[in-house]
Amino acid sequence: MKYDKVVLAGGNGYLGQVLQEYYKPLTRELIVLSRKPAPQTENIKTIVWNARTAGEWTDCLNHADMLINLCGKNVNCRYTPENQTEIISSRVGPTTLLANVIQSLAVPPRLWINVTSATIYRHAEDRPQDEETGEIGYGFSIDVCKKWEDAFFQSATPRTRKVALRMGIVLGKRDGAFPRLLTLARMGAGGKLGNGQQYVSWIHEQDAAKCTEWLLQHESVSGVFNCTSPKPVKNEVLMAAIRKAGGIPFGVPSPAWLLEIGARVIGTETELLLKSRWVLPKRLLDSQFEFSYPEVEHAINDIVWQP
Known part of the structure; x- marks a missing residue:
């Protein structure tokens, strides 16, 4: 075992499950903080918390x-309005709570990673956005990210190194965006979404997990890191790669007006599909982090061909 203990707060969602599988063979004890109890599985232990108050x-x-x-x-x-309030409080509240607890501990964690979002940058079709020259956008989703990171960085944790990991769209087989896009393609609607020119900053799930270990090992780094592939692609390229990997000969495009109708029907927002997220992981690249899946075609083939 490389590590003694890794803790995943809110770690029972999709990315949390990816991290559980990644760290299970690497750490003596893997603890998941969750609102719901779960039986212990080998070295993975679930501890119940309410994400609002300190406790055992x-x-x-x-x-x-x-x-x-x-x-x-x-x-x-x-x-x-109700969802907006919950989206903000469910991020800022646990972050503030964890900061207060870490300040009180005798031997706090060596590293605290807050997984935030690469959507903090503006809609970008003219140039890529990185940690040094990227421009913060405007609107609700950006306000969420700003409040989230403010809560993270405003607390002093001198014995705990902190990294805000601005995550792109995580691609994997079991959950997240990819299975939904593949289903759309298999139904014949896998053409470009909107005008197809919006950039998609994506990351293979294994690179997302690998990145967190790299950050743990490199003790001199802290602050903001973008966690995206070094080769973002336009939506029309992404959808074409999904169709090719799935052996799907054609895909009907979905114009923006049709997406808006569909979004209202299924209870989501078109921003998730139409915003151009052109984000580069400059700090990881400058530090020689090696991506296992930098090319979207290779990443999608790996996901589709997984048993």
Whole structure:
């Protein structure tokens, strides 16, 4: 075992499950903080918390090699006032709570990663956005990201290194965006979405997990990191790669007006599909992080061909 203890706060969602599988063979003890109890599976232990108040769970953070905070209501919903309030509170609240707890611990985690979002950057079709020259956008989803990161960085944790990991769209077989896009393609509607020119900043799920370990190993780095493939693609390229990997000969395009109708029907927002996220992981590249799946075609083939 490389590590003694890794803690995943809110770690029972899709990305949390990816991280559980990644760290299971690497750490002596893997703890998931969850609102719902679950039986212990080998070295994976679930501890119940409410993400609002301190309790007996706080002791599990002592002597942890790393804490990864994944808390937050799914943004795949309509941005009603009620949902907006919950989206913000479900991110800012646990982040503030964890900061207060870490400040009180005798031996706090060596590293705290807050998984935030690459959607903090503006809609970009003219040039890529990175950690140094990227421009923060405007609107509700960007306000969420700003409040989230403010809550993370405004607390002093001198014995715990902190990284805000601005995650792109995670591609994997079991959940997230990819299975839904593949289903759309298999139904014949796998053409470009909108005008197809919007950039998609994506990351293979294994590179997302691998990145967190790299951050743990490189003790001199901290602050903001973009977690996206170094080769983002336009939506029309992504959809073509999905069709090719799935052996699907054609795909009917979905214009923006049709997507808006569909979004209202299924209770989501078209921003998730139509915003151009052209984000580059400059700090990872400058530090020689090696992506296993930098090319979208290779990443999609790997996902589709998984048993």
